[in-house]
Amino acid sequence: MASTQGPTNVLIAKSTLISQGAEAAKNAHETPLLIKHRFSKGYRHKTLDTNLTKARVAGEARALIRCLRAGVNVPGIRMVDATEGVLGIEWIEGTSVRKLLPGGAEEEEALDEVTEDLSEDEIDPLKEFGVSVDQLMHLIGTEIAKMHLVDVIHGDLTTSNMMLRRSPNNESDLVLIDFGLSYLSALVEDKAVDLYVLERAFASTHPDSEPMFQSVLDAYQNRMGKEWAAIKRRLDDVRLRGRKRSMVG
Amino acid sequence: MPGRLRKPTPLKNPDRPYIALGLEGSANKLGSGVIKHAEDGTTSVLSNIRHTYITPPGEGFQPRDTALHHREWALKVINDSLAKADVSIHDVDCICFTKGPGMGAPLQSVALVARTLSLLYGKPLVGVNHCVGHIEMGREITGASNPVVLYVSGGNTQVIAYSRQCYRIFGETLDIAVGNCLDRFARVINLSNDPSPGYNIEQGAKLIRGRRLIPLPYATKGMDISLSGILTSAESYTLDKRFRLDGQPRNAEDTDIITPADLCFSLQETVFAMLVEITERAMAHIGSKEVLIVGGVGCNERLQEMMGVMAEERGGRIFATDERFCIDNGIMIAQAGLLAYRMGQTTPLLKSSCTQRFRTDQVHVTWRA
Numbered sequence: 001m002a003s004t005q006g007p008t009n010v011l012i013a014k015s016t017l018i019s020q021g022a023e024a025a026k027n028a029h030e031t032p033l034l035i036k037h038r039f040s041k042g043y044r045h046k047t048l049d050t051n052l053t054k055a056r057v058a059g060e061a062r063a064l065i066r067c068l069r070a071g072v073n074v075p076g077i078r079m080v081d082a083t084e085g086v087l088g089i090e091w092i093e094g095t096s097v098r099k100l101l102p103g104g105a106e107e108e109e110a111l112d113e114v115t116e117d118l119s120e121d122e123i124d125p126l127k128e129f130g131v132s133v134d135q136l137m138h139l140i141g142t143e144i145a146k147m148h149l150v151d152v153i154h155g156d157l158t159t160s161n162m163m164l165r166r167s168p169n170n171e172s173d174l175v176l177i178d179f180g181l182s183y184l185s186a187l188v189e190d191k192a193v194d195l196y197v198l199e200r201a202f203a204s205t206h207p208d209s210e211p212m213f214q215s216v217l218d219a220y221q222n223r224m225g226k227e228w229a230a231i232k233r234r235l236d237d238v239r240l241r242g243r244k245r246s247m248v249g
Numbered sequence: 250m251p252g253r254l255r256k257p258t259p260l261k262n263p264d265r266p267y268i269a270l271g272l273e274g275s276a277n278k279l280g281s282g283v284i285k286h287a288e289d290g291t292t293s294v295l296s297n298i299r300h301t302y303i304t305p306p307g308e309g310f311q312p313r314d315t316a317l318h319h320r321e322w323a324l325k326v327i328n329d330s331l332a333k334a335d336v337s338i339h340d341v342d343c344i345c346f347t348k349g350p351g352m353g354a355p356l357q358s359v360a361l362v363a364r365t366l367s368l369l370y371g372k373p374l375v376g377v378n379h380c381v382g383h384i385e386m387g388r389e390i391t392g393a394s395n396p397v398v399l400y401v402s403g404g405n406t407q408v409i410a411y412s413r414q415c416y417r418i419f420g421e422t423l424d425i426a427v428g429n430c431l432d433r434f435a436r437v438i439n440l441s442n443d444p445s446p447g448y449n450i451e452q453g454a455k456l457i458r459g460r461r462l463i464p465l466p467y468a469t470k471g472m473d474i475s476l477s478g479i480l481t482s483a484e485s486y487t488l489d490k491r492f493r494l495d496g497q498p499r500n501a502e503d504t505d506i507i508t509p510a511d512l513c514f515s516l517q518e519t520v521f522a523m524l525v526e527i528t529e530r531a532m533a534h535i536g537s538k539e540v541l542i543v544g545g546v547g548c549n550e551r552l553q554e555m556m557g558v559m560a561e562e563r564g565g566r567i568f569a570t571d572e573r574f575c576i577d578n579g580i581m582i583a584q585a586g587l588l589a590y591r592m593g594q595t596t597p598l599l600k601s602s603c604t605q606r607f608r609t610d611q612v613h614v615t616w617r618a
Contacts, residue, residue, distance in 0.1 A: 020533075020563060042562060043525050043555035045518045047462045155471065158534055181469075197471035201534065204410065204417045242421055242473075243405070245606060 008081045011088070012037055033078055034092070036060075038085035038180075056180055057082045063152045063182035064089070070150040073143055073175045092175050094165030097136065100125050101159060103206040129164050129172040136164065137212050139174040141219025144195070147176060148224065153190045155181030158201035188227075192234035195220070199239075260616045262290045263591060270341045270366075271583025272327070274319045274359030275351020275379050276403060277302040277310040281326045282580030283334035283341070286587055292389055295334030297573060297580040298326050306441050309432070316354035323362045330579065338370050343595065345586025348376030349607030351404065356603040364601055375586035376596040379577075380405060380609040384416060385588060386581035387543040391568035397537045399528045399556070400609070402544030402577070403428030403447075406524070408472065408531045409609055411617060416609045419531040420472030427520055428546045430476045434516055437484050438494070438509040445576075451549050453513035463507060463515040467523060472530060474523045483516050521552045525559050538565035548575040588616040 015035050038053045040046075057080065067074040079088035126133065140162060147154065154161070154176065161178040185191075198216070202209040221228045266287050273280040279302070283295040302318035304310050331338060346363035347356060367374045384398050398409040398416070406422035425433075428447055435446030440453065465482050468475040486492060486507055493499070496508035528540060540560055542553060553569045560567040574581065592615040 039562075041559070043558040044522045045462050048467070048518065048522055052467065156530070160534055193471055200419070200472065204412060204419060205535070207413065241423055242418070242608075243426075245608060 006084070008079075008084045008086050011035060012086065032091035032093075034075065034089050036087045036089060036180075038087075040085070053085045054082050057085055057087055059183055060087055060179045063154075063179045063184070066150055066152055066184070067147055067176070067179075070146065072146045072150070072152075073173055074179070075175065075177060092163050092165055092177065094163040094175065095125070095129075096160055097140070097162040097164055097174070098159035098205060100129075100136070100164060101133070101206045101212070102208075129166065131164070131172050133212065134215055136174070137215040138219040139164075139172075141216040141221075142223050143174050143176055144198070144216070145220045145223030148191045148194070149227075151184050151186045152179075153183050153185050153194050154179060155183060155194070155197075157194055157198035159205060160201075188230045188234045189238075191231050192238045195231070195235055196238045258616075258618045260588065260591060263288055267342045267587055267591060268295075268336060268340055269343050269345055269375075269583040269587035269590065270327075270331070270338070271345040271377070271382075271579040271581065271586055272323075272359050272363050273347050273379070273382070273577055273579045273582045274323075274355045275347045275349070276355065276577060277304075277315050277318070278577040279319045279322050279326055279355075279359070280577055280579035280582075281330040282578055282583050283330055283336060284580055284583040284587060286591070292584070294580050295336065296330040296332075297578055298330040298333065299576070299578055300326050301444070303443050306439050307436050308442070309436065312352045312354040315352060316358045319355050319358045323359065326579075327362070327366075338366065338372075341370075341372055343373045343375050343586060343590045345375045345377050345582045345590075346601075347379050347382070347582055347603070348596070348601075349379065349604040351379055351603075351605065353603075353605050356605070360601060360603045364598065367598070367601075373590070373595040374598065374601050375590050375594065376601060376603070377582045377586045377589070378607055378609065378612045379582075380407070380409075381416060381612050381614070382581035382585040383543040384409065384541075384609075385585040386574050386578075387541045387568065387570055389584055390570050390574050391541060393539050393541045393566075393568040395537065396539035396541035396568060397528060397532050397535065398541045398543060399524060399547070400544045401427050401524065401542065401546035401552070403432060403546075405544060406474070406476070407609060408528050410531060410535050410537065411614070414614050414617070416612065416614060418608070418610050419534070420474065420527040423470065423473050423475045424477040425480065427476060427524065428544070430480045430520060431516065431546070433480060434483050434512070437487055438512070440509075445545070447546060447549065450513045450517065451551060453510045454517045454551065456510040456514075461511050461514070462518060463511055465515055465519045467519060469523050469526060472527055474527060476520060479516070479520060483512055486512055517549070517551055521549075521555050524552070525555050528556065529559050529563070532563065532565065538563065539568065540565065541568040543570070543575060545576045548572045592616050 041049050061080045064074050064077050075090040075092055163175045164172055167173045199213050202213045263286050268285050271282045278299055280299040282297040285293045285295055300322045302310055302315050344363050344367050346360050400407045404426050406426045407418050408420040409416045409418055431450050432446040435450050440446055440449040466478050492507045498506055557567045
């Protein structure tokens with residue numbers, strides 16, 4: 001196939017793999033550039049896979065551009081090749097929010113005995129950025145609200161998909177990343193589900209996350225203004241979804 | 250920070266062999282099994298007997314008839330399992346039964362049997378969550394230590410990961426379960442319910458593997474999925490004028506046709522791709538490399554294959570079991586019940602009721618670190 005010699009593939013060949021998420025492998029290039037390569041998923045039927053990959057690369061690029069225009073902190077776009085499933089985006093020098101919060105640094109590989117006295121002398125990773133947990137939550141809520149105000153739905157909001165970086169004026173700002181499942185929608189339903197996904201991600205990764213998530217919502221509410229009431233109502237509905245819940249009380 | 254500590258397992262090796270009898274009857278399978286936990290910490294399955302209530306093609310199982318089936322077969326199945334295990338009911342340490350979730354009437358008939366046995370022989374009762382039973386048996390059989398669990402059956406579809414004494418649900422179906430979706434479609438195209446409708450769909454899909462993927466909705470929503478629309482969409486293809494129930498073209502020009510096998514294949518490919526995708530997302534999020542498939546749909550080889558490919562692409566491993574342990578059985582109830590019993594949990598008679606609504610994350614998992 002001619003495509004294996006294409007410029008996109010040359011670029012991938014020159015880069016180094018840094019991580020493999022659920023959707024794509026990320027390769028760092030020599031010039032600071034993040035290449036997100038959605039390689040073909042072997043488990044999926046070819047037709048289904050091609051359609052999904054194309055739609056998601058294009059969708060990701062579209063959502064990023066819309067966010068950039070509205071001033072939401074997201075990585076800038078450098079290149080798009082939807083047929084190859086490749087997206088080149090700005091390299092963000094920062095740390096994943098998941099690693100900055102309690103419980104998030106825990107890796108599955110950690111064995112039973114090794115981690116025993118690790119937590120004692122560990123310094124708070126947040127100090128480095130000069131923000132408190134509460135301020136961080138505030139940043140998260142505000143960024144999500146800015147994104148929802150331009151009707152972009154992220155689709156996969158987790159603490160792994162947010163990064164904290166030092167901006168040039170020495171303040172820390174929060175960058176939303178990984179728009180692979182994002183889409184455009186003005187519906188209250190979609191915004192509420194987006195928040196609910198984040199709420200569950202908090203609950204499953206970080207112990208005692210309720211107050212944290214509440215301050216995310218507070219900041220979100222501030223920024224959303226009058227749209228909040230409807231979203232709040234829907235969020236309460238969404239929380240009741242799922243099967244086999246006890247309907248008593 | 251307490252979240253970072255990983256304590257050694259709280260479950261000590263038993264001081265003597267423990268034996269538990271497990272009774273399961275939350276859907277159309279009635280199961281009875283005897284399990285033994287030895288002093289060295291090993292577990293052995295002494296017996297695992299099951300009897301399935303099979304309805305004619307095109308029909309599902311009604312709660313009332315299913316309960317009747319369980320009542321008729323309970324004594325025979327329990328006696329068989331004790332005889333096969335070569336233990337007397339007097340040697341059993343506890344009697345475990347399914348507390349929920351499941352169909353009300355069948356659950357109640359089996360719980361009644363459990364209570365009767367408990368009173369007759371003076372044995373403590375342990376009520377078990379059906380989903381936790383599946384997970385614990387899957388872990389025991391495959392040896393997976395801390396996997397992401399995909400639990401797929403006729404009544405449940407959940408992606409689960411363990412964290413702090415609780416099996417947390419990462420993603421689940423918002424409407425019908427995947428087994429329900431497949432079974433109902435099997436009934437639409439009149440496939441047999443023997444041994445199970447899902448099995449016959451799998452065989453149908455194998456006939457024409459890779460030939461034609463009929464477009465169906467692909468509905469993932471956050472970490473969750475929705476399946477009822479896909480079922481409707483697949484059903485509507487059977488009313489399409491290109492649909493041929495016998496799978497044969499009418500004449501030489503009749504090439505653009507949709508056969509039941511095409512639909513079985515497309516339905517499987519689409520819903521399984523969705524399941525694998527949400528499982529992969531959970532694995533990426535918590536950084537786990539192991540995935541365990543449990544539940545009745547878990548014996549589908551195509552699903553296991555797809556999950557295997559996904560795990561391999563991520564450098565991980567897949568754990569799956571065969572129909573003996575995937576499909577509802579008594580032994581898994583005995584396993585989860587005995588773990589709880591060894592941690593000192595029993596269910597007093599007054600609290601031995603069952604419930605149709607009992608979520609996986611409501612169980613306090615004391616036996617894991």
